[in-house]
Amino acid sequence: MKIRLDRFADGKKKALTLSYDDGREYDRKLVEILNKAGIRGTFHLNSGLLGNQGYVERSEVRELYAGHEVSTHTATHPYLGLSPKERIADEILQDRRELEQLAEYPVKGLSYPHGSWDQRVIALLPSLGIEYARTTGIHGGFDVPKDFLLWDPTCHHRDMLKYGQLFLEFAPRHPTLALLYVWGHSYEFHNNQNWDQLEQFCGMVGGQPDIWYATNMEIVLYMKALHELRFSVSGLSVHNPSALSVWFSADGDAVQVKPGETVSLK
Template sequence: MAVFMRFPGFRDKAVTLSYDDGADADRRVVELMTKYGLKGTFNINHKAIGGAADHTMTAEELFALYRDSGNEVAVHGAEHFSLTEVDMAMATRDILSNREYLESMTGGIVRGMAYANGAESEEVQRMLKNCGIVYSRSVVSTHKFGLPKNWLSWDATCHHGDKELMTLVDQFLNGPMPGYLWARHPRLFYLWGHSFEYANNNDWHILEAFGQAFEGRDDVWHATNGQIYDYVKAFDSLVYSCDGTMIHNPTATDVYLDYFRRQICIKAGETVKAR
């Protein structure tokens, strides 16, 4: 007997995508994501915008694309520095100037990130915290469906070029859930890559097949990286009475629970009798 988070609508699964570098091929990625109702986060190193053969979209076009499709924009470093390989003042400036630019272009608060070149360390994580970054994706594939223990080292399930991709999708959607505890925990499928990889390899069928697999699956929540972070933090913020009969939700988000095998939704700001 225990308490388990459920995603909105009591769903026990969520899927999120993460694409880096903001190349022109993001347009096709967004088209396919919209076609299949997928959501995700685009990590933008803004100094590259308009600067190369596959970066011809203007900043206005690029940010309109993400905004109009309901996707998130996140930090990738202004100049795509490997943060572990440069002076920490330069690294800090690379993150803050990127964050400030993205906030000016989106009109919103930007707190997410993906590590350029996967370059992360404990020192870099401390710096990111001081820069107001709350989550950052690595380039590690876990082949698993758990939520991150350290949000500043958020490992993906896999890259879209992974040979195991569709096997993992099948396991995620249809696989047996061995063990009692495993059966009760929510699952997250986290896919990442670069849109130019699809363009260079002409393998858009991978993203089509991925989207098709999720069609009609009402048990899966489609969310950006930031929406998942915010939702888990709302769950973490719930306040329980000593005997568990009362739960208070101090956040602005409705939270869904599997509470000792009962489904309970605690609306934003409410206190409920739970047992």
């Protein structure tokens, strides 16, 4: 029996997630457009800047980003790669603390301000409770990252139409998971007057039955649960110790294993 860990939630082979930084006022319009299309993403906020001119208000964070994910972007947007370790820790923990009060759930993700990081930063992140960190580098592919603390997106949203079409057409010869990850800043749509591109993208990729629309953290937690499946030596039984339902394929067919369940594949 061929067992492959090649399915996202609901047995789907493709997933889409978006990632937007800074918490600018144009997030309101961005969220409205995404919600209409059923597309979900993660919003990386600087708690020390919320409420300033051009930024969303602290009081609207919970309601505005409902159905999406609130994530840290540090409290004041410094260059982490140029900061002392004490400042790095303070910036992330302070932002987490403030955002968790506003969102009312644990905030465990990060995007690097200015795309700045080094090995000191990465080494600190697990002790600060961070489970993933997004870079500003792009790879132009649909691979799931091997290291979620150096999570390169597929593309910036300036190229979302190109990669959205490629993603829809993506049909690899061998079974694999395909992830389209788009990042940007909502103010760029305003500055470039190209909101129509976002609406076109949402119309193109939204509502697709074979795509899982997820936040950054949902993808991280799902992949962790997928890789924690416990198979017997024979491969004929599998136990799911996680709190999430997980899917994989057995001889090409999707198999679901519910939380705490042991499934026979005979």
